[in-house]
Amino acid sequence: MVDSQNIPRHVAIIMDGNGRWAKQKGFPRTYGHKVGTENVRKIVKYCSKRGIEYLTVYAFSTENFKRPADEVGALMKLLVEYFNKETQELKENGVRLNVIGDISTFSPVVQEAIQNGIEKTKDCTKLIFTIALAYGARAELVRAFKNMIADSVQDITEEIVSKYLYTFDLPDPDLIIRTSGEERLSNFLLYQAAYSEFYFTNVHWPDFDENEFEKALEEFARRIRRFGGV
Ligand code: FPP
Secondary structure: OOOHHHOOOEEEEEOOOHHHHHHHOOOOHHHHHHHHHHHHHHHHHHHHHOOOOEEEEEEEEHHHHHOOHHHHHHHHHHHHHHHHHHHHHHHHOOEEEEEEOOHHHOOHHHHHHHHHHHHHOOOOOOEEEEEEEEEOHHHHHHHHHHHHHHOOOOOOOHHHHHHOOOOOOOOOOOEEEEOOOOOOOOOOOOOOOOOOEEEEOOOOHHHOOHHHHHHHHHHHHHOOOOOOOO
């Protein structure tokens, strides 16, 4: 087990493979998302136990709206259930819910469940759990540039750009994990990932358990991070 000094402060995860996991088992894709959501619950607990301060997951990209309406509907339902059912326990465990992305594109019921979860857990500090919803990194950058112009920002620096991103109050991710075999960022945290370590695994998200997470932490602990220096 990796000792606490070598644990990344911020882990971000692209939770891929719910659909393929379900298909392999002869279930509908939406069942994969259901089990995937249960796994989110387990991984949040595990991150808290391992002393990770920030966990960010990619749950719904701007592109995911292109999926069939029944799948989008099922994902929205799972989200509402997650926020409604988990908020109290997350609060008791010191987990603050945070969202990045443009949730104004979601229905009022979904937005309300999300806002309620954020509001109720706002004073928690043990783990900041950020869910990327209707998120796309390019759209995030465009929004940042527009807001900088609106604010008449004169001297644009890297730090100022960071402050105009949805992630203004989060450190950059130290480790980015992607499950299910694909090795790309898919419009996730493009600016923030400049010096992140990447970990790819063939395991589908519903099967990415504590053991698999520990393997990613072990790999991270073996990497030497130079941030462009020597
Ligand atoms: C990728 O699998 C997964 C998604 C697009 C959705 C992830 C959402 C959840 C796990 C549920 C809600 C999350 C929270 C935080 C409550 P895929 O469908 O792209 O799988 P495939 O590539 O095998 O088709």
